[in-house]
Amino acid sequence: xxxxxxxxxxxxxxxxxxxxxxxxxxxxxxxxxxxxxxxxxxxxxxxxxxxxxxxxxxxxxxxxxxxxxxxxxxxxxxxxxxxxxxxxxxxxxxxxxxxxxxxxxxxxxxxxxxxxxxxxxxxxxxxxxxxxxxxxxxxxxxxxxxxxxxxxxxxxxxxxxx
Amino acid sequence: xxxxxxxxxxxxxxxxxxxxxxxxxxxxxxxxxxxxxxxxxxxxxxxxxxxxxxxxxxxxxxxxxxxxxxxxxxxxxxxxxxxxxxxxxxxxxxxxxxxxxxxxxxxxxxxxxxxxxxxxxxxxxxxxxxxxxxxxxxxxxxxxxxxxxxxxxxxxxxxxxxxxxxxxxxxxxxxxxxxxxxxxxxxxxxxxxxxxxxxxxxxxxxxxxxxxxxxxxxxxxxxxxxxxxxxxxxxxxxxxxxxxxxxxxxxxxxxxxxxxxxxxxxxxxxxxxxxxxxxxxxxxxxxxxxxxxxxxxxxxxxxxxxxxxxxxxxxxxxxxxxxxxxxxxxxxxxxxxxxxxxxxxxxxxxxxxxxxxxxxxxxxxxxxxxxxxxxxxxxxxxxxxxxxxxxxxxxxxxxxxxxxxxxxxxxxxxxxxxxxxxxxxxxxxxxxxxxxxxxxxxxxxxxxxxxxxxxxxxxxxxxxxxxxxxxxxxxxxxxxxxxxxxxxxxxxxxxxxxxxxxxxxxxxxxxxxxxxxxxxxxxxxxxxxxxxxxxxxxxxxxxxxxxxxxxxxxxxxxxxxxxxxxxxxxxxxxxxxxxxxxxxxxx
Numbered sequence: 001x002x003x004x005x006x007x008x009x010x011x012x013x014x015x016x017x018x019x020x021x022x023x024x025x026x027x028x029x030x031x032x033x034x035x036x037x038x039x040x041x042x043x044x045x046x047x048x049x050x051x052x053x054x055x056x057x058x059x060x061x062x063x064x065x066x067x068x069x070x071x072x073x074x075x076x077x078x079x080x081x082x083x084x085x086x087x088x089x090x091x092x093x094x095x096x097x098x099x100x101x102x103x104x105x106x107x108x109x110x111x112x113x114x115x116x117x118x119x120x121x122x123x124x125x126x127x128x129x130x131x132x133x134x135x136x137x138x139x140x141x142x143x144x145x146x147x148x149x150x151x152x153x154x155x156x157x158x159x160x161x162x
Numbered sequence: 163x164x165x166x167x168x169x170x171x172x173x174x175x176x177x178x179x180x181x182x183x184x185x186x187x188x189x190x191x192x193x194x195x196x197x198x199x200x201x202x203x204x205x206x207x208x209x210x211x212x213x214x215x216x217x218x219x220x221x222x223x224x225x226x227x228x229x230x231x232x233x234x235x236x237x238x239x240x241x242x243x244x245x246x247x248x249x250x251x252x253x254x255x256x257x258x259x260x261x262x263x264x265x266x267x268x269x270x271x272x273x274x275x276x277x278x279x280x281x282x283x284x285x286x287x288x289x290x291x292x293x294x295x296x297x298x299x300x301x302x303x304x305x306x307x308x309x310x311x312x313x314x315x316x317x318x319x320x321x322x323x324x325x326x327x328x329x330x331x332x333x334x335x336x337x338x339x340x341x342x343x344x345x346x347x348x349x350x351x352x353x354x355x356x357x358x359x360x361x362x363x364x365x366x367x368x369x370x371x372x373x374x375x376x377x378x379x380x381x382x383x384x385x386x387x388x389x390x391x392x393x394x395x396x397x398x399x400x401x402x403x404x405x406x407x408x409x410x411x412x413x414x415x416x417x418x419x420x421x422x423x424x425x426x427x428x429x430x431x432x433x434x435x436x437x438x439x440x441x442x443x444x445x446x447x448x449x450x451x452x453x454x455x456x457x458x459x460x461x462x463x464x465x466x467x468x469x470x471x472x473x474x475x476x477x478x479x480x481x482x483x484x485x486x487x488x489x490x491x492x493x494x495x496x497x498x499x500x501x502x503x504x505x506x507x508x509x510x511x512x513x514x515x516x517x518x519x520x521x522x523x524x525x526x527x528x529x530x531x532x533x534x535x536x537x538x539x540x541x542x543x544x545x546x547x548x549x550x551x552x553x554x555x556x557x558x559x560x561x562x563x564x565x566x567x568x569x570x571x572x573x574x575x576x577x578x579x580x581x582x583x584x585x586x587x588x589x590x591x592x593x594x595x596x597x598x599x600x601x602x603x604x605x606x607x608x609x610x611x612x613x614x615x616x617x618x619x620x621x622x623x624x625x626x627x628x629x630x631x632x633x634x635x636x637x638x639x640x641x642x643x644x645x646x647x648x649x650x651x652x653x654x655x656x657x658x659x660x661x662x663x664x665x666x667x668x669x670x671x672x673x674x675x676x677x678x679x680x681x682x683x684x685x686x687x688x689x690x691x692x693x694x695x696x697x698x699x700x701x702x703x704x705x706x707x708x709x710x711x712x713x714x715x716x717x718x719x720x721x722x723x724x725x726x727x728x729x730x731x732x733x734x735x736x737x738x739x740x741x742x743x744x745x746x747x748x749x
Contacts (some may be wrong), residue, residue, distance in 0.1 A: 042344065042746065055322065056329030060344040065335045 004043050010129055011036065012044060012134070016051045026054055026062060030069055039070040051057075075078065075110045075117035080134040083125030092131035098148040114158065116152075166506055169236045183226035183237055188683060192239055195248060196676075197255075197273060197365050198314035199227030200686070211251040214486040216244050223247050233736045239568030249281040250608045257288035259366070260295070268367030271672050274312060293337055301349035302527045303356030303520040303668075308340045311368035317360035319340060324661050325470070326636030329354045341368075344746070353473035353745040355635070357466035357659045358540075358668015371520045371669055374537040375546065381512035381536065382424065388512045389431040390420055391492050395518040395579030395664035398696040401676055403545035404555035408681060409692030413700065414560025419548045420516075420581040421561055430563045432516070432575030434492030435587070437718070438463065439574055439709035441735050442485045442584075443592040444726035446654055456480050458630075458645060458652040461584050463487045465525035466659025466668075468739065470635045475642050476741040482735040486531060488578060489515040489522065492568065493534030494734040499722045500567055514538045516544045518579070518667030521659065530737045540669025566582055570714040573704030580662035581633040582609035582616060582695040589620060589629070590708045596622050600708065609656075610698070615641065617652075625695040629654045634661035665693035684698035 015032045019025035029048060033040050040063050042056075049056040063069040081087075081096040096107065099118050103111050110117045126132045129141035133151075140151065164179040170190055177186040187194050194212035208225040209234060218236035223244060226237075238244060256278065263275060295309035300433045315332070322328045325463040329343050329352055341350035381388050397463045401412035418430040442461065448454045462468060462483040471482060486494070493515070497508040515522060515538045526535040540549070545706045550556065564571060574590055577583030586606045608618035609629070614637040630652045632638045638657050645648040660666045666689075673689050675681065682688070706712060723731045 044747075045344075055328030057318075057328045057329070057344055061331040061333055064333050 004031065004047065008037075008044075012047055013051060016048060025052065026059065030059070030062060031084075034069050038074045039072055041071060072110065073114070076115050077135055078119060080119045080121040080124070081107075081125075082124050082132045082134075083128070084121070084127070084130075086127035087123075087131040090130040092133075092141075092143075094134065094145050095119045095131055095143050095148060098145050099152075102149060102152055115155075127135045166231055166233045166235070168231050170236070171238055171240050177231055179231070181231055181304040183215060183217070183224065183229045183231055183235075186231045187215075187226065187237070187239065191659075193280070194226050195252075195277045196612065197312060198316060199278055200316055200363060200675075207319075210255065210312060210314050212248055212255075212281070214251065215239050215245060216241055217270075245281070249283060250287075252278050252281045252283045253287040255312050256283060257290065258292055259312065259349075260292075260307070266310070266367045267370050267373065268310075271674065271677065272367065273365035273674050273676050276676055291337070293340065294459040296340065296342065296346055298348045298350075299372065300351070301354065301356055301524065302347050303522075303524040304354070304361060305372050306342070306349065306357060307368055307370075308342070309368075310366045311341055312366055313339060313341060314365060315341070316363040316365065317369055320359050320363045324359045324634050324636065325355060325357065325466075325659070326634075326639060327353065327355070327470075327474070330360060343697075345749070347746070347749070351692050351747055352749065353469075353743075355466040355469040355473075355659060356521045356524045356668075357469075359660060361520060361668050362666075362670070365674065371540045371543065372523055373543060373695075374433045374523065374539060375543055377537040378512075378514055378539065378547075384512075386512040387426045387510055388424075388514060389427045389429065389496055389508055390514045390516060391431045391434070391489060392416065392516040392544075393489060393518055393579060393664060393685075394435065394576050394697055395667060395670070395693070396516050396544065397700070398579060398665050398693040399518065399670045400541055400545060401555070403542065403721070404548075408673070408678075409684065409696060411696045411700065414562075415555060415558040416544075416562040417563055418558040419544075419553050419555070422553055422558075422601045423547055423551055425514070427564045427566060429492065429496075429568055430571050430575070431489045431492055432487030432571035432578070433712075433714065434490075434576040435569045435575035435584075436709035436712045436715050437491050437495070437570055437735065438485050438488045438578075438589050439584075439591050440503050440715060441717070441728045441731060442483050443588050443595060443709075445483055445485065445594055446588065447595055448727065450653065458650050458655045459483055459747060460645070460654075460738075461588075461656045461658075463578065463584055464657065464659045464664075465519070465521040467635070467638070467657045469521065469524070470638070470659065473745055475646060476739075476743075477646050478642055479739045479741055480643055482739065484738065486534070486735055486737045487522075487525065487539075488532045488575075489517065490525065490531055490737075491735045493526075495568065495718065498734060503567060511608060516537060516541065518664045519660075519672045520668040522722055528737075530739075541667075542669060542671060545671070564749075568714060570706075570712050571704075572709055572712050573707035574709045575700035576697050576700045576704065579664040579697050580610075581658050582606075582611070582631045582656065583662075583663065583697070583726045584658075585609050585629055585631050585654065588654070588656075589711060591710045593620070593622060594708065594710055610694075615686050628652045628653070629656075631656040633658040634660060635664050637661070662690040662694070665697070666690050 019028045045059045051076040103116050105111050105118050107118050107120045131143050133143045165176045166179045175190045194213050198210040208228040213224045213226040214223040216238035252563045282286040298306040316414050318330045321330050330341055333340050333342050354491045397413040446459050449457055449459050463483050493513045501508045513535045515535050517538050518541050523538045526538050574587035609616050609631045618629050628651050
């Protein structure tokens with residue numbers, strides 16, 4: 001655990017401390033860490049294990065069970081393509097494939113420049129505007145395959161401008 | 163215990179409150195097939211759905227392994243609905259199971275195969291995708307094949323319960339779920355002790371020892387002097403492999419079988435155990451009288467424990483005896499002293515150890531002692547050799563170990579195989595050396611038994627020496643925390659990795675009640691004591707019961723080693739430990 005920054009160790013200790021009176025604190029601890037850092041690497045799981053006495057294997061099991069938790073850092077822009085029934089019928093698989101093709105990543109992966117992560121979602125409750133895509137929480141309605149390139153280039157332009 | 167009235171398939175019974183339906187049914191004479199359940203439901207996750215029964219008034223079918231009986235409960239086991247559901251559960255498990263049963267190393271001991279027979283599973287009932295498999299053969303002690311795993315979770319529970327380290331866990335979800343060390347790592351790339359407790363509870367061939375039978379075959383083929391030694395605990399259980407009841411001594415027949423298998427010499431690791439006692443008792447006295455190293459001294463015979471030490475308590479290393487374990491000492495002496503007196507080139511000797519242990523396979527591959535032992539077979543692997551050779555166990559005569567330089571052994575060596583045994587054996591010799599007198603009370607009953615931690619005060623002519631004995635790393639942890647904090651009150655601690663000691667080692671015959679119809683219902687609670695009694699009885703029978711009175715040991719020191727702790731003894735019989743083992747090395 002040597003390469004965890006001191007400030008991170010301190011903060012994770014604080015997070016664990018928050019839930020010390022809970023009988024089953026693991027989910028809450030992991031949720032806070034995920035929100036704070038965007039991912040939960042093995043080193044952090046070992047630290048949580050040391051602090052709580054919960055075996056690493058159990059923590060790892062929880063992290064890999066819930067898709068909300070991530071083992072690797074997410075990109076600055078997290079693209080979620082809905083593959084729920086309505087979106088799928090409206091062709092969202094093709095939209096997902098297009099994002100993957102243009103960003104050179106598979107679903108679940110992050111682009112080399114750290115800008116984009118591509119995720120699969122299962123219904124975001126917006127079936128009326130299918131196929132739906134979310135980027136950092138913002139919903140893009142009725143996305144078409146040939147509109148994908150523009151979404152990416154708009155974000156890249158926005159980044160370049162900053 | 164309060165009783166409740168229940169009905170099973172229309173018959174009325176009174177059973178203890180608090181039992182699960184599965185347990186209650188067994189007591190009433192019913193056999194509900196089950197897989198994930200074992201150990202009184204303590205480890206049962208109700209994950210396999212094989213033990214489904216109907217309970218009147220309940221929603222749907224109930225998993226009997228976790229459902230407690232209650233007053234007035236009406237249970238149906240034999241209805242069409244229940245039998246079909248149990249059959250479907252097993253067929254679904256089989257649909258995602260590698261079915262090369264004929265060549266599977268678990269052939270003959272597989273609970274899944276037994277349960278498939280019990281429920282009448284049909285061929286190819288559900289066919290489809292299989293979960294992507296991982297086969298881990300990197301660790302010297304254990305192999306893991308997820309294609310045979312039924313996700314019952316027994317191994318996860320056992321690792322946690324026995325060793326407190328939870329190496330194995332469930333990973334991913336749904337169809338991708340596997341049981342693995344984190345990141346689906348090899349056992350060799352995680353802080354696994356390779357003790358094999360998980361292997362002992364696995365109902366299928368998903369977790370097995372890493373077999374070295376091929377290496378032994380190759381050595382015979384190459385015309386080597388193949389010399390075999392057997393650990394004390396092997397004789398306490400080997401007979402079980404041939405249908406004998408648990409607790410049947412197998413020493414004489416085992417030796418006879420080894421002779422028939424063509425080994426050049428058949429030795430008893432007990433000689434090595436006696437040698438270990440000489441060195442370890444000497445080391446203890448040095449620590450006490452000359453303060454050469456800190457007290458308490460901790461035993462070093464159990465390689466699973468040594469793994470735990472290096473991974474989790476490297477600060478405690480100075481307390482641990484530098485003695486190699488008995489079979490490694492024996493190996494070193496065979497390739498030097500024995501080879502010299504027989505004029506054999508040590509390169510032509512192939513040392514095989516029959517051990518109740520999977521971690522010994524790892525131990526022999528340690529860089530600190532590379533050439534002492536060439537292959538380690540478990541008790542189960544020895545049984546395979548015997549069966550393969552067409553030897554009829556029941557017809558074997560009783561034979562003696564070879565009495566050739568390293569032949570004689572004492573009762574002290576025999577009890578190494580059970581928790582408390584090393585301590586008891588060492589005390590017999592240390593007491594003699596401290597006082598010049600034999601300890602009158604040879605048997606130290608305080609350190610016998612299967613409790614988590616046992617303590618004793620030994621009165622050495624007015625001075626009280628405190629000792630402790632433990633087994634299972636979960637039990638050892640508090641003792642080690644005290645040692646680390648400098649607060650341990652003891653002078654000498656015995657630690658064995660497997661709960662109960664080597665008699666319950668990860669290489670011992672399986673105790674799967676489903677496959678042992680002739681054993682009592684409580685066999686999981688009694689098998690360790692039954693095996694231990696085999697060793698204690700053998701100790702009682704020995705004329706010489708102290709290691710320092712072994713004539714062959716005396717001669718070995720006189721003619722070769724000099725005295726305990728001599729330079730040559732240090733070189734051949736002692737080892738060192740690694741304080742920098744990474745738990746999860748970067749992949």
